[in-house]
Each structure stands twice: as structure tokens, then as C-alpha cells.
Amino acid sequence: GESVGLHLPTLSVQEGDNSIINCAYSNSASDYFIWYKQESGKGPQFIIDIRSNMDKRQGQRVTVLLNKTVKHLSLQIAATQPGDSAVYFCAEILMDSSYKLIFGSGTRLLVRP
Amino acid sequence: GAVVSQHPSWVICKSGTSVKIECRSLDFQATTMFWYRQFPKQSLMLMATSNEGSKATYEQGVEKDKFLINHASLTLSTLTVTSAHPEDSSFYICSARGNLDTQYFGPGTRLTVL
Numbered sequence: 001g002e003s004v005g006l007h008l009p010t011l012s013v014q015e016g017d018n019s020i021i022n023c024a025y026s027n028s029a030s031d032y033f034i035w036y037k038q039e040s041g042k043g044p045q046f047i048i049d050i051r052s053n054m055d056k057r058q059g060q061r062v063t064v065l066l067n068k069t070v071k072h073l074s075l076q077i078a079a080t081q082p083g084d085s086a087v088y089f090c091a092e093i094l095m096d097s098s099y100k101l102i103f104g105s106g107t108r109l110l111v112r113p
Numbered sequence: 114g115a116v117v118s119q120h121p122s123w124v125i126c127k128s129g130t131s132v133k134i135e136c137r138s139l140d141f142q143a144t145t146m147f148w149y150r151q152f153p154k155q156s157l158m159l160m161a162t163s164n165e166g167s168k169a170t171y172e173q174g175v176e177k178d179k180f181l182i183n184h185a186s187l188t189l190s191t192l193t194v195t196s197a198h199p200e201d202s203s204f205y206i207c208s209a210r211g212n213l214d215t216q217y218f219g220p221g222t223r224l225t226v227l
Binding site: 008032034036041042043044045046049089093095098099100101102103104105106 | 117119145147154155156157158159162170204206208210214215216217218219220221223
């Protein structure tokens with residue numbers, strides 16, 4: 001189930017189950033979105049991206065869905081593994097000259113063996 | 114994939130001293146580098162955008178005289194925390210953007226100010 005921690009919400013799933021991590025973004029003009037995975041004490045690692053002219057993109061075991069109407073992004077992880085345990089952040093970019101990434105608040109994924 | 118390194122990976126310093134953190138793109142030229150700060154259990158907050166050969170653009174609330182950024186080459190940007198205080202203790206992360214849209218992140222630098 002999902003719970004709200006002091007700063008990061010946590011999603012706890014059983015190994016082998018599918019995980020769905022949600023994110024609400026802020027700027028309706030953002031046109032590029034990225035999901036990052038961050039393990040403790042490390043920098044963010046790119047997982048998958050999607051442009052605003054798409055509503056779905058699939059990678060290896062991961063799928064990103066984009067709903068621009070409600071400014072919502074989701075990351076689906078199939079057959080979740082213990083190595084997937086980390087904090088996941090969505091990020092939005094307004095592709096003007098700055099290319100600044102604006103990060104969401106993040107979700108901690110815990111995979112139970 | 115593209116590799117970005119940071120040095121040092123962790124540093125402990127006394128209050129009032131200055132600390133320099135390096136960010137390097139190892140196998141590509143980075144037209145733009147970004148510096149972020151991350152407090153425990155929180156998200157990454159953009160501090161500044163650095164373009165090679167020009168002055169950095171700082172986000173609102175970030176003191177440019179305290180956090181000096183230099184982007185002297187297409188593969189190196191430095192962040193100097195001047196007169197560091199305990200409240201500056203944080204995880205500092207850089208990212209580098211090449212010719213494509215993707216930003217590649219460094220491994221981060223843990224700064225502890227005593």
C-alpha cells in the first residue's frame with residue numbers, strides 16, 4: 001500500500017508484483033518529462049523519458065504514461081525486483097533555451113522479498 | 114552512456130572555510146551544466162545553470178556570492194561554497210547536458226560543515 005512519510009511517500013510492493021508510481025507536474029507548458037531512480041547516497045539515474053506529443057512510452061520492464069489534461073505522469077515497473085528499491089523522481093522540462101529540470105517530490109519504493 | 118564525475122565525493126570542513134566541488138563530463142562536451150542541492154529525504158532543488166564561458170544563472174533564493182560557479186571549459190564546472198556554515202551541509206549534485214536533451218547526473222558530493 002501507499003503511505004505518506006515525513007517527506008517522501010512510500011510505496012511497498014511484493015517482489016514480482018507490478019509497481020505504479022505517480023507524479024503530478026506543475027507546468028502545463030512543460031514538453032519533456034523524465035523519470036529518475038536514486039539510490040541512497042548516489043546521483044539520479046535516468047530511467048525513461050517521454051515528450052509531450054506522446055501519451056505512452058515503453059522501455060525494458062518500465063512504462064511511462066502521460067496525461068496532459070490533468071498534468072499527471074506515472075511510471076509502471078513490471079515484475080518488481082529487490083534492486084528496484086530506491087527513490088523515484090519525475091522531472092519536467094520546459095524546452096526553451098534553459099532546459100532546466102524541475103523535480104517532483106519523489107516516491108520511495110520498497111520491494112518486499 | 115555519458116559519464117559525469119564529481120570530486121570530492123564527500124568533504125568535511127570547518128565553519129567559515131570555503132569548499133570547491135568539481136563536476137566533469139568525461140566522454141562528452143557539456144554545453145550546459147546544472148548544480149542541485151538535496152537535503153535528506155527531499156527532492157533535488159536546482160541552484161544554478163552554468164553555460165560554458167558565461168556567468169551562471171542562479172535560481173531565486175540562491176546567493177550567487179556564496180555559491181560561486183565557474184564553467185571554464187566544456188568538460189568542467191566548479192561550485193565553490195564560500196564561508197560554509199553548518200546549514201550548508203547537504204548533498205550537492207551536478208548534471209551535464211550535451212547536444213541532446215538528456216541531462217546526465219554526477220554521483221553527488223556530500224558536504225558536512227562542522
